[in-house]
Amino acid sequence: MQGHGLLEGKTGIISGALDPDSIAWAVAEAAHREGARFVLTNAPVSKRFGRLDELSEATGGSPVIYADATNDEDMDGLYQQATEHLGGPVDFVVHSIGMGLNVRKGRAYEELKYEWFQKTLDISAVSLHRMVSAGLRGDAIADGASVVAMSYIGAQRTFSTYSEMGDAKALLESIVRSYGYRLGKRGIRINAVSQSPTKTTAGGGITGFDALYDFADKVAPLGNADAASCADYTITLLSDYTRMVTMQTLFHDGGYNNMGISEAIIEGMMGGEDA
Numbered sequence: 347m348q349g350h351g352l353l354e355g356k357t358g359i360i361s362g363a364l365d366p367d368s369i370a371w372a373v374a375e376a377a378h379r380e381g382a383r384f385v386l387t388n389a390p391v392s393k394r395f396g397r398l399d400e401l402s403e404a405t406g407g408s409p410v411i412y413a414d415a416t417n418d419e420d421m422d423g424l425y426q427q428a429t430e431h432l433g434g435p436v437d438f439v440v441h442s443i444g445m446g447l448n449v450r451k452g453r454a455y456e457e458l459k460y461e462w463f464q465k466t467l468d469i470s471a472v473s474l475h476r477m478v479s480a481g482l483r484g485d486a487i488a489d490g491a492s493v494v495a496m497s498y499i500g501a502q503r504t505f506s507t508y509s510e511m512g513d514a515k516a517l518l519e520s521i522v523r524s525y526g527y528r529l530g531k532r533g534i535r536i537n538a539v540s541q542s543p544t545k546t547t548a549g550g551g552i553t554g555f556d557a558l559y560d561f562a563d564k565v566a567p568l569g570n571a572d573a574a575s576c577a578d579y580t581i582t583l584l585s586d587y588t589r590m591v592t593m594q595t596l597f598h599d600g601g602y603n604n605m606g607i608s609e610a611i612i613e614g615m616m617g618g619e620d621a
C-alpha cells in the first residue's frame with residue numbers, strides 16, 4: 347500500500363508491538379508510512395524477547411518506552427516521556443495489548459484461577475482505562491484525538507477455547523463506550539476494532555487457534571483480514587476522516603460477523619459425512 351499522508355503532522359503512542367507478526371507492528375509501519383511521528387511502548391519484560399529496536403529503526407527512530415500497562419506510575423511516565431519526545435499532547439493512542447493467563451496455562455473456563463483471571467482482565471481490558479486516564483491526568487491527549495483498541499468477536503459470542511478472553515474483550519468494549527461518552531466533550535473519539543483471528547504470539551496462545559482461524563476464513567466472504575489490512579483500517583480511524591465515529595465496535599473481519607454458514611463449511615461437512 348502506498349502512503350497518502352493521512353496522518354501527516356500527527357503524533358501518537360502505539361502499544362503492543364512485540365515482533366513482526368504483532369498487529370501493532372503493522373500499525374506502526376502503516377502510521378510511519380502515513381506521516382505520523384510516535385513512540386512505541388510495551389511491557390518491560392518484552393525488552394528481553396521482543397524486537398522493538400528493529401521497529402524503532404524501521405519507523406525513523408521512534409523512541410521505545412518500556413511501561414507496564416497495568417501499572418499507573420508506568421503509564422504516567424509513558425505520557426511524560428512521550429510528550430517530551432513528541433513536543434506536546436498526542437493525537438492518537440493505539441491499545442493493542444492482551445493476554446489470557448488461564449487460556450495460556452490451559453485451565454478450563456469452569457476452573458478459572460481467579461488470581462489469573464483478574465490479571466487477564468487487568469492486562470487485556472482495564473489497561474485501556476488506565477492508559478486513557480493517565481493521558482488525561484497528564485494533559486497528554488490532545489483535543490480531537492483518536493483512541494483505538496484491538497478486540498475480537500469473542501466479546502459478543504462464545505468461542506469455546508477463547509474462554510476468559512471473551513469476558514476480557516466484553517469489558518474492553520464496554521470501557522470504549524463508557525469512556526467514549528466522557529471524551530466526547532473534547533472531540534476525542536475511542537473505538538474498538540474487532541479483528542479476524544490473526545497469526546501472532548497472542549493468537550497462537552489459544553488452544554485450537556488453527557481451527558478457529560481456518561473456520562473463520564471459510565465463513566467470511568472476504569476471508570480473514572490480516573494484520574496489514576487491520577493496520578490500514580486503523581489508520582483511517584486515527585485520521586480526521588473518521589472524526590465523528592466514536593464508542594463503536596467496528597468489525598474488521600472480512601464480513602464474518604454477519605454470516606451464519608457458508609458453502610465452504612457445508613462442503614467440508616458433507617465431505618466428512620461421505621468419507
Ligand SMILES: NC(=O)c1ccc[n+]([C@@H]2O[C@H](COP(=O)([O-])OP(=O)(O)OC[C@H]3O[C@@H](n4cnc5c(N)ncnc54)[C@H](O)[C@@H]3O)[C@@H](O)[C@H]2O)c1
Nearest residue numbers: 362364368369389415443444496497543544546547548549
Ligand atoms: N491475534 C488474533 O487473533 C487477534 C484477533 C483479534 C484481536 N486481537 C487483539 O490484538 C491485540 C494485539 O495482539 P496480537 O495478536 O498482535 O499479539 P501480540 O502478542 O503480538 O501482542 C500482544 C501484546 O500485548 C503486550 N502486553 C502484554 N502484557 C502487557 C502489559 N502488562 N503491559 C504492556 N503490554 C503488554 C505484549 O507484550 C504484546 O506485545 C490484543 O488486544 C489481541 O487480543 C488479536
